[in-house]
Amino acid sequence: xxxxxxxxxxxxxxxxxILKSRGYNIITVNFSxxxxxxxxxxxxxxxxxxxxxxxxxxxxFGSPAEAIDNRKKRHIRNSAIYFLEHRQQNYDxxxxxxxxxxxxxxxxxxx
Numbered sequence: 001x002x003x004x005x006x007x008x009x010x011x012x013x014x015x016x017x018i019l020k021s022r023g024y025n026i027i028t029v030n031f032s033x034x035x036x037x038x039x040x041x042x043x044x045x046x047x048x049x050x051x052x053x054x055x056x057x058x059x060x061f062g063s064p065a066e067a068i069d070n071r072k073k074r075h076i077r078n079s080a081i082y083f084l085e086h087r088q089q090n091y092d093x094x095x096x097x098x099x100x101x102x103x104x105x106x107x108x109x110x111x
Contacts (some may be wrong), residue, residue, distance in 0.1 A: 012053045015101060051096075057102075
């Protein structure tokens with residue numbers, strides 16, 4: 001696994017822990033379907049959240065959220081529709097979130 005992938009995986013793990021600490025139940029991580037991928041799918045009561053996690057070690061190329069272009073938003077939206085269509089549970093509301101993880105002081109990542 002490349003350092004970039006390790007840093008991304010570490011960011012996603014941290015994001016999942018943050019969501020759990022805020023009362024979310026993690027349904028799945030790295031959900032993949034023909035439409036694309038969603039980093040974290042979580043729920044809180046009757047709310048379902050589709051979470052894109054962006055981890056960066058610097059803002060040299062912009063903020064983490066700036067990396068989410070219209071193409072990526074379309075993939076997330078279509079993946080969320082696919083997920084909901086293949087799930088036997090109803091939700092009262094849907095939330096799309098971006099979690100920015102800035103890891104500027106990483107010296108070592110072991111996964």
